[in-house]
Amino acid sequence: MIIAVDATGGEYAPHEIVKGAIKAAQxxxxxxxxxxxxxxxxxxxxxxxNKPGLNIVExxxxxxxxxSPLNAIRNKPDSSIVVGINMIKNGTASAFVSAGNSGAVVGxxxxxxxxxxxxxRPALGSLLHINAAAPILLIDAGANADCRPSFxxxxxxxxxxxxxxxxGISSPRVGLLxxxxxxxxxxxxxxxxxxxxxxxxxxxxxxxxxxxxPKRTVDIVVTDGFTGNIVIKTxxxxxxxxxxxxxxxxxxxxxxxxxxxxxxxDVGLGSLVKRMDYREYGGSCLLGVNGNVIMAxxxxxxxxxxxxxxxxxxIVERGILQIIREExxx
Amino acid sequence: MIIAVDATGGEYAPHEIVKGAIKAAQxxxxxxxxxxxxxxxxxxxxxxxNKPGLNIVExxxxxxxxxSPLNAIRNKPDSSIVVGINMIKNGTASAFVSAGNSGAVVGxxxxxxxxxxxxxRPALGSLLHINAAAPILLIDAGANADCRPSFxxxxxxxxxxxxxxxxGISSPRVGLLxxxxxxxxxxxxxxxxxxxxxxxxxxxxxxxxxxxxPKRTVDIVVTDGFTGNIVIKTxxxxxxxxxxxxxxxxxxxxxxxxxxxxxxxDVGLGSLVKRMDYREYGGSCLLGVNGNVIMAxxxxxxxxxxxxxxxxxxIVERGILQIIREExxx
Numbered sequence: 001m002i003i004a005v006d007a008t009g010g011e012y013a014p015h016e017i018v019k020g021a022i023k024a025a026q027x028x029x030x031x032x033x034x035x036x037x038x039x040x041x042x043x044x045x046x047x048x049x050n051k052p053g054l055n056i057v058e059x060x061x062x063x064x065x066x067x068s069p070l071n072a073i074r075n076k077p078d079s080s081i082v083v084g085i086n087m088i089k090n091g092t093a094s095a096f097v098s099a100g101n102s103g104a105v106v107g108x109x110x111x112x113x114x115x116x117x118x119x120x121r122p123a124l125g126s127l128l129h130i131n132a133a134a135p136i137l138l139i140d141a142g143a144n145a146d147c148r149p150s151f152x153x154x155x156x157x158x159x160x161x162x163x164x165x166x167x168g169i170s171s172p173r174v175g176l177l178x179x180x181x182x183x184x185x186x187x188x189x190x191x192x193x194x195x196x197x198x199x200x201x202x203x204x205x206x207x208x209x210x211x212x213x214p215k216r217t218v219d220i221v222v223t224d225g226f227t228g229n230i231v232i233k234t235x236x237x238x239x240x241x242x243x244x245x246x247x248x249x250x251x252x253x254x255x256x257x258x259x260x261x262x263x264x265x266d267v268g269l270g271s272l273v274k275r276m277d278y279r280e281y282g283g284s285c286l287l288g289v290n291g292n293v294i295m296a297x298x299x300x301x302x303x304x305x306x307x308x309x310x311x312x313x314x315i316v317e318r319g320i321l322q323i324i325r326e327e328x329x330x
Numbered sequence: 331m332i333i334a335v336d337a338t339g340g341e342y343a344p345h346e347i348v349k350g351a352i353k354a355a356q357x358x359x360x361x362x363x364x365x366x367x368x369x370x371x372x373x374x375x376x377x378x379x380n381k382p383g384l385n386i387v388e389x390x391x392x393x394x395x396x397x398s399p400l401n402a403i404r405n406k407p408d409s410s411i412v413v414g415i416n417m418i419k420n421g422t423a424s425a426f427v428s429a430g431n432s433g434a435v436v437g438x439x440x441x442x443x444x445x446x447x448x449x450x451r452p453a454l455g456s457l458l459h460i461n462a463a464a465p466i467l468l469i470d471a472g473a474n475a476d477c478r479p480s481f482x483x484x485x486x487x488x489x490x491x492x493x494x495x496x497x498g499i500s501s502p503r504v505g506l507l508x509x510x511x512x513x514x515x516x517x518x519x520x521x522x523x524x525x526x527x528x529x530x531x532x533x534x535x536x537x538x539x540x541x542x543x544p545k546r547t548v549d550i551v552v553t554d555g556f557t558g559n560i561v562i563k564t565x566x567x568x569x570x571x572x573x574x575x576x577x578x579x580x581x582x583x584x585x586x587x588x589x590x591x592x593x594x595x596d597v598g599l600g601s602l603v604k605r606m607d608y609r610e611y612g613g614s615c616l617l618g619v620n621g622n623v624i625m626a627x628x629x630x631x632x633x634x635x636x637x638x639x640x641x642x643x644x645i646v647e648r649g650i651l652q653i654i655r656e657e658x659x660x
Contacts, residue, residue: 142509145515145516178560179563185475186556187476187556188476209559210559210564210567211564212567213564213567214564214567214568224517225509226509226516226520230509230540230557232540233509233539233541234565236540237540237542237545238460238544238565238568
């Protein structure tokens with residue numbers, strides 16, 4: 001299995017991407033193709049290039065984070081994103097991981113790989129690691145700002161496949177994010193989506209509200225990409241605020257040796273903060289396209305990149321794309 | 331100044347409401363009219379009724395939290411919500427505070443007091459106490475699930491008045507909540523709203539994303555009531571998760587006397603958790619209606635009720651309703 005990794009995308013590229021890729025090659029025993037400028041990557045990857053598992057694929061151009069996606073794809077055919085997506089198309093890679101311009105990744109994927117037959121829109125499935133017990137899947141995390149009710153039903157179908165395979169839940173509970181529990185609550189989109197979801201054979205448990213997300217009353221949170229993106233980023237922002245907790249743990253443990261830290265960890269805070277940190281978890285999967293495309297957080301450092309590559313490996317191994325292709329959509 | 335308080339609304343009614351009202355009467359030197367069943371309230375308020383500042387106004391009916399708002403208003407004309415709103419209408423109260431059925435409060439307000447001339451929709455302005463330095467105003471926190479761009483412009487105007495008077499900011503920064511910083515990002519609603527907001531003379535600083543809310547890059551977060559409600563409840567749910575922090579503080583302080591607690595408080599965590607707790611802060615103001623109506627959180631206990639009454643007093647004293655009436659709307 002070869003996983004192509006965008007070496008030039010993201011705020012900490014290329015150093016942290018290369019570091020993460022080297023770690024992943026060692027830990028997961030996968031072959032990694034670092035896509036980017038050979039001259040730079042040769043220096044960064046150095047002696048690791050002599051070992052099996054790590055290769056370089058030349059891409060002379062870079063799409064920056066702020067660039068307009070469609071123009072960038074058109075004007076930079078030799079960018080790491082376009083080259084990486086084309087590696088899936090021509091069969092030289094099983095998956096592509098990028099922390100770069102997310103609009104460009106989605107655009108290049110739709111243009112060069114296309115959607116799975118029967119699907120109206122692809123969606124971004126993102127795992128929220130709030131509770132220590134198990135993550136929740138949020139879909140759509142940002143691929144579609146404006147949605148129709150029928151899109152949300154398909155997101156629920158895609159999410160169900162993903163949660164079954166990646167979270168190992170046999171009948172994942174699907175909740176529709178809304179501003180009230182009752183069926184009659186919500187905006188026009190959720191009211192209509194609720195009616196459609198009731199008619200499916202999914203394990204639809206009804207609406208859920210914002211406060212229910214951390215309580216994990218469902219396995220899958222279905223929402224439009226606008227709301228999903230805002231929810232994830234709000235949680236992330238709060239995570240940043242709480243990152244200080246680590247410093248507290250360190251302060252206490254240095255002041256009182258191991259005791260203070262032990263107390264913090266006893267009540268699960270250490271792991272909670274760790275789990276809300278995109279520096280650790282960074283991989284969202286673009287579901288419903290003809291390829292395995294993983295989007296890592298733009299601020300991913302080596303550990304997040306390593307984890308995103310691990311997720312890519314899992315997605316390939318479980319054959320999620322094939323299962324998605326075999327599903328019949330509402 | 332008489333502030334009417336719904337004694338039968340909310341999960342902890344009537345006990346906690348009465349306790350909060352008694353505290354508020356003492357602390358803020360306002361006259362409070364407890365609206366509810368006299369027979370019950372007489373027993374609960376007891377000896378405090380002999381002191382100045384606390385009175386009872388009979389309302390024989392109660393609208394439950396789960397009831398359909400419009401039916402409830404129609405069928406229960408002697409409910410605490412309808413009686414309380416009518417006290418504003420006939421001039422016997424300057425403001426009304428309720429932790430009860432929020433749909434019924436909005437409905438009874440629109441039906442009996444109406445909107446301020448020139449406004450398309452009223453909006454719920456909610457103060458987020460995430461940062462210790464100063465709260466942020468989020469508007470609309472849930473009054474309108476489906477919005478037009480012109481509604482959001484008026485919410486920004488209402489929010490600007492409120493932030494000036496209540497937060498004491500001379501030129502509050504207005505941000506539009508979206509899924510990207512750039513003007514071109516967002517759904518159709520925010521893209522169009524962005525263009526309209528640019529044309530106003532408000533201090534509009536552009537889009538903000540979810541992660542910017544805790545960072546307090548703006549003073550006012552403008553959004554539709556669907557998204558606003560979900561953001562607030564997500565923060566609240568996470569607050570619940572972090573309430574454990576208090577227990578950590580207590581554990582550490584009891585184990586190491588005052589030292590551990592001091593460390594926690596030094597980095598601002600104690601106050602951060604306190605500020606995210608709706609048990610402390612519970613008052614959102616329904617802006618743009620002909621009356622001062624404060625909606626407290628349904629799970630408000632005495633301290634939150636006391637604080638909501640304090641907010642009501644402040645709103646009356648600053649004459650916010652008159653300022654809103656004198657504004658000319660886009």
